[in-house]
Amino acid sequence: MSVSTEKDDSARVPLWNDPNVRGLVSQIVLIAFIVWFGYELFSNYASNIAKRNIATGFGFLSTTAGFSIAQTLIPYTEESSYGQAFLVGLLNTLLVSGIGIFFATILGVLLGIARLSKNWIIAKLATMYVETLRNIPLLLQIYFWYVAVLGVLPMPRNAASLLDSFYLHKRGLSMPKPIFDSAAVIVLLALIAAIVLVVFLSRWSRKRQEATGEQFPVFLSSLGILIALPVVAYFLSGSPIHLEYSVLKGFNFRGGMTLIPEFMALLLALVLYTASFIAEIVRAGIQAVSHGQTEAAGALGLRPGQILRQVVIPQALRVIIPPLTSQYLNLTKNSSLAAAIAYPDVMHTFAGIVLNQTGQAVEIILITMAVYLTISLLTSMFMNWYNAKIALVER
Amino acid sequence: MKKLMVTAALGAVMGLAAGAASAGTIEDVKAKGFVQCGVSQGLPGFSNPDDKGNWTGLDVDVCRAVAAAVFGDASKVKYTPLSAKERFTALQSGEIDMLSRNTTWTATRDTALGLNFAGVNYYDGQGFMVRKSLGVSSALELSGAAVCTNTGTTTELNVADYFRSHKMPYEIVAFEKSDEVVQAYNAGRCDVYTTDASGLYAQRLKLTKPDEHIVLPEIISKEPLGPVVRQGDDQWFNLVKWSLFAMVNAEEMGVTSANVDEMKKSTNPAIRRLLGVEGKFGENMGVSNDWAFNIVKQVGNYGEAFDRNVGPKTPLGIARGVNALWSKGGIQYAPPIR
C-alpha cells in the first residue's frame, strides 16, 4: 500500500522537489566533494614534498634505527629497525595505559564509594581528593611526580632495599626477574585450567542459588583453586621458574628488571588523576539507583554487603559504564604526555625520535594517529559489548 | 551555506598550495622587512635571549649578518626558538627563512630532509660531562652508566654508536627540551650528560654547582655546526653561505668592525672587493654591493663574533682550537671573494 502512495507522490512532484532524489543527489555531491578534497590535499602534499626533495614513503620503517630506548618489552638493540622502534613504543603505550586503567578503576571505585560514606571524615577526605586532583592540569601533575620521585629517591649506591631483592633509587625500582625454563609451560597450563575451573564453578553456584537459594563460598574456593593448582604444578614439574636478582655493579643495578622512574611517575600521575574522575562517575552511578531499592532489599533481609553487590551495583553499572569508557579512552590518550618526561611511549619514540631522525613527518604522524584511533576504537568496542551484556533485559 | 563551505575549502587548498612557493625567499624577506631566523631555546654563547628578550650568540650573529647583507641593518631579524625536534619541520614548512641553531651537518639532513647546509660556523664534537664525585676520568669507564641527552639529535645516535662499539652497557634517557635534560641530570637521574662539547660548557653554567662537574677528555664525534636553508632556492642559499664566508674572509684580511671604515680606503684589491669598493658581488646575490661592509661594520668579523660570544673572555671560555683560521692552525677557511 505504501508503495502505491509513494508512486503517486513522485508522479505529482517534480524530480528536483522529491525528497528522496534530493537526498541522494546531495549525498553524492558531498561524497564527490570529500573525495576531491582528499585528492587535492594529497596531490598538493606529494608535489610539495617532491619539490623540496624530502624523502617519502614507508620504506624508512625497515631502516636501521641506531638509537637506544630506555624501556623495551621486546628485544630491541641499536641495530633494530625504525619499525621495531615503533613496536617498542606502541607496547610501552599499551603497558602504561593497561596498568593505569586497572589501578585507576580500583582507586576510583573505592573513592566513589568513600564519597558516599556515612563516616564524615572519610567522605570529606574523598571529596577533597577528587576536587584537588581533577582540577590540576595533568601535565603539571606528571612533572610534579617526576620531580618528586627523582628528588626523594636516593642514589643507587644508597638505594632503599626490601628483603634484599627490591631496591628503590633514582634510576628506578630494581627487582628480581622471573626466568622461565621450558617446563614452565606446565605451570601456565595449570593456571589456565584453574581459571576455566573457576568460571565453571561460579556459573554452577549461580544456577544452584537461583534454583535452590543455597549459597556457595565462591570467592574463597576460587582463590584456593587459583593459588593451589599452579603451585602444585610448579613443584611437580621441578620448580621451572627461578629469579634473577638485581645487583649493584659499578654505577647502577644490573640484572633483574627495573621499572624506570619515568614509568612510575607517569603511571602515578595517570592513575591518581583519572581515579578522581572515575570516583565521580561511580558516585553518580550509585546515587542513580533509587533509595527505595536499597530499602526494599533490606526489607527482604539482605545484608548491606549483599545489597551493594546484588542490588545496587548491577543497576549502577548501567549508568557507570558509558562515561567510564570515555575515562579509559582519556587515560590512554593522556599517556601521550609521556614525552614530557622522556617515557618512551609511541609518541616519544616514534612521533618524536624517529620523526626527527627521518624527517618523514606526514607518514609518521599518520601512523601515530592511526594507533591512538585503533586503541580507542577497540577499547570502546569492548566496553560497548560489556555494556550491552549488562543492559536491562526487558521481559 | 554550501557555497560558503566550498569557498572555505577552496581557500584551504589554495593556502596549502601557496605554502609551496619556495623560491624567491630574498624577495619575501625584503617584502616583510625582516629575516625570520630559527634559533635554540636558549644555549648561552650560541643563541640565548637576555632578560630584555634580545638574542645574542655565535649562531645569532649569522642571522644578523644575513639581515645586514639584505637590509644594511643587522637588527632586522625575528627569532623563532625551536627545540631540536621542531627545527627541521619549521624550516621545511617555511615558518622560518633560515635555521641557525647548533645544527650538525650530516648526510641524511643534507640529502633526505630537503635542506642545504650553508657552511660551518663552529666545528664541534660530542663530549661527556659527569659529576666529579663519580671519580671517573675517561669515557671508557662509563660502562653501565645512565646517560641523559636530547632527542632528535645526532647526539643520541653517536652515544649509541660509542657505547655499542666499546661493548659497554648503558641506559639512555632522552628528553625533548634541553632544559629538561639539564634538570634531570641535575636531579641525579643520570650519571652522564652528553651533547656537543660546546653545549656542555654552555649548559654546565645552568647547573646548581657548575664546579662539581667535569667534561671528560674524549670527543666521540664530528659535529660541524652551521646555518641551514631549504633546498630549491639557490639565491638565498648563496646569500646565507657568503654572509658567513664574508665574516671569515674579513678576519683573515684583518678587517674588523672598528677599522672597517678605514679599510674602505685600502689599496689591497681583496679588501676592496670584500667591502664592495670594487666589483658587483652584492648585485649578483640580489643585495647591495656594500653587503659585506655592513656585515663587518654591524656584526664584526668571525673572530670578533667568536671572542664576544664564546671566547676565552666569556663565561664559556672556549679556546679557538680547530675554529681558528686555517692560516693560524685551525680549519676555518672561506673561499675567496672574486
Ligand SMILES: N[C@@H](CCC(=O)N[C@@H](CS)C(=O)NCC(=O)O)C(=O)O
Ligand atoms: N648538534 C646536534 C645537537 C643539537 C642540540 O639540540 N643540542 C642541544 C643540547 S646542547 C641544544 O641545542 N639545546 C638547546 C635548546 O634546545 O634550546 C644536532 O644537530 O643534532
